[in-house]
Amino acid sequence: MDTPIVINNLTKKFGDVIAVNNVSLRIEPHTFLTLLGPSGCGKTTLLRCISGLEDPDEGEIYIGDTLIYSHAKGISVPPGQRELGMVFQNYALWPHMTVYKNMTFALEIQKLPKAEMDKRVKESLEEVKMSGYENRYPREMSGGQQQRIALARMLAYRPKVFLMDEPLSNLDARLRMDMRTELKRLHHISDATTVYVTHDQLEAMTMSTNIAVMKEGVIQQMDTPDMIYHYPANLFVADFIGNPKINLLKGWVSSEDVVDLGKFNIPAYTHRKTGDVVAAFRPEDITIHTEPVEGGVEFSAYSVQPSGADTTIIAHKGDTEIIVKEMGVSKIAMDQKIWLTFNKEAINLYDKATEKLITGS
């Protein structure tokens, strides 16, 4: 299904609060786009505007070639005619209907023949590995199973676009991991354009083909997970993405390709000769040495936190704190002297005033 979604200048207000602020974006066919952001950033509202459950105040939305919403033209296609399916955070399975009835509710409205309905129910249940649950009621299933049924209900409807509103947030960590795998497979097989809302960056990074990071109703950056992670467009995105958090240190460009951080200098592509900047570098882009090395800066290991696969080390130099991630179990002891070297390629600089990424062009 080649269904792009195009949104132009979309605005939605609740009273004085602007939930979605003049958002424009194009979602290419087959994309798995994740709307990512802290709570209250407008991601769910944006999704609900696409679904038609919320009427925006400005702008227009196309699904495929169809104009489904336009403020200027006064058009708003009812949600049921937009040919999209949605999975809700609380699953929204109708508690008084069996799985079968839940799944055929929409199909009955489309007046599909019984044989076709049975076939679709069977196929969709197989896809979510829930065959044989047709006659269960929602309360007779676990949260994870209900989640799968909610997914199957959407699949049975065969929508052009999948919308998902934090579908995994009510599951425990283990189930969430399983469902991430399934959702990604599902998107891989169906190839349907998917819009997914979450505040969990791990979900966003692992499943999406594209991520749009939102804050205060505005899309801060829309890009592939890789670009979002390695080249955050501004300080908000840099700070929001990554665990442990990215290191952000104030400094100034003292000469070309050198940033003075006060107590020490680091190498970076400055693209300018002078000015106040914020240097950002990921914990895994720093190398730890136990002996002094060329270009190494002396720190003390304030806290060492092994987690099995890797170790997080909080390094202090005076009141400067840097978080470092080392693979495997670290041999470093607390309060031990260490020397850090920085990977020039991996350091991003942000203009202190605009908080935007400083790039070459």
Next chain:
Amino acid sequence: MTVTSIEPKDNKEKWLARLRRFFRWLTSPHVVLSIIMVAVMFYLVIIPLYRMVVTTITVADVDLRAIRGAEVGDFTWYHWVRMLTGKIGKLMTYQPAMHSIVVALGATFLALAVGGLMAWLVCRTDIPGRDTIHMLAQVPYIMPSWTIAMAWLVLFKNQKSGGTMGLLEFITGAPTPDWLAYGPIPIIVSSGLHYYTFFFLFIAAALLSIDSSLEEAGELAGAGRWRIMRKITFPLVIPAIASGFIMTFSKAMGTFGGPNVLGVPVRYYTLSTMLRSNSSIGNYGDAFVTAIVLILFAMVTVMLNQKIVGTRKSYETIGGRGFMSKKTKLRNFKPIIVAIVVIFQFIIAVLPLVLLVYSTFMLRDGKWTLDNFTLAHWIGKGDLSINSGEPGILLNHKVWLGAWNSVRLSILTALFTALFGVVLGYAIVKGRGTWLSKIVEQMSFIPYVIPGIAFGAVYIAMFTKPVGPIPALYGTFALLVVVSVAKHLPFSARSGVSAMMQVSKELEEAAMLAGASPWRRFARIVFPLTSTGFVSGFLLTFITTMRELSLIILLVTPTTAVLASMTMRYIENGNDQQANAVIILLIVLVLIGNFIISRFRGGSLKKGLGL
């Protein structure tokens, strides 16, 4: 990357777009329902109130003699001046108002003390027989509010004003003192003991919903039991007390039965009985001034209450969640307290019925010996020497007509109330946050602050003449249905909202995305998920309407009389035994209705009250 949106150039298209947007807004289900409900409530509440005010400042036929040179329809302050100044003002307004306040306050505080204490005993102590106490506490709710008043008469009336003697006088031989037989004290005690149920249920629910860890935290901080009670428990149940307070106070202000039975014989008039006596002689101008005064009193109470307790909280009840809580040990006091509670509940729930039943077997009122035993009041053929020749109530077609009217009024009211509940609940909850939803919610709240008898008076003003498409309903059965449904609007809205809130909005949204029409969403999703709530609502409305008197006393005619109003007519004619028999019949019918309805889907009285 984006296509810039193209603003339509010419004006015509802009207007077309605006029109489409407006039409879309107008046709969304909750807006349609809100507008319908606003129109209905405007008709049922606002216009009658307006007409009532207009009547008080307009010259009517009966005023022509008093106001010289005036013509019918002229503007006049005559009624207001007459009712609020001079000797007549004192007699017809200020004194009854004083009496109303005394009676209402007294009854409310008595009910609070009794209900609060009982709730505490049941929820917070190790008293045995908790469930039985709980069940018995609901009994007064099933009985008409003046049941205890009638039983009081059987027990305490004296020959001086009632003509016959009560049980006490019969036993002691000395006349019962007037203060004990009639007037404020009997009214306060009999209505207080009736209304304590509200406080009991509200406070018990609140106490059960308090997480005991809050109290335990206080205990750990070193506070004593009394201090915890005062500083932690009490503030947490204040909203429940407040909601019980306005409910009871406004009911007691507007109540007619008790003051009519126990006050009028000694000319102790309250605003409600005064309102009745003025309207029964056709002096609506004066009657409506009294009604407006009564409404203002009730409104001030609600406003004060909301100011003190904080807005809205006051009538939101707290949902009972069963937390573990530490029970106070009654220790040595246990037998004494149990005995007191048992006796007390016996006096409230059982004794009145026993007295009433007994009195119906007495041939001559006031003669408490066995040779006086008769079944004439139940199955007598109609002897001119008894009850002015009326047959026993089971053979009296007038009584059966009244019973039929009661049942059909209650069922119709309950049906419409449930229907409005669905509609109001949907309109208010789906439109949450919009001005329209607020208007609907607030309009539906208005009847709550209008005392029952005044609300009835409002409808005389409305429907004595045809208004718009509605014919003159005065004297018809339909008017009784209309007034009962209108008075239940706040209850409709509240139970509808709470039922609707229990259905998460995503359930309907999912159906919307599946392409279901509003009607289909309602029939397949919303209604099945809320129906339990409406069964409880139906039950509660049925019961309250069966025993409603104040609301309809001004509106009934001999053909539309219901059992409740018949008891009043009989007692006013001096046929006490028949009145008591009718009340027993009424209670039996309520119990049967209660039994039948509660078979369906687990509806219950408590659920209906939103607890």
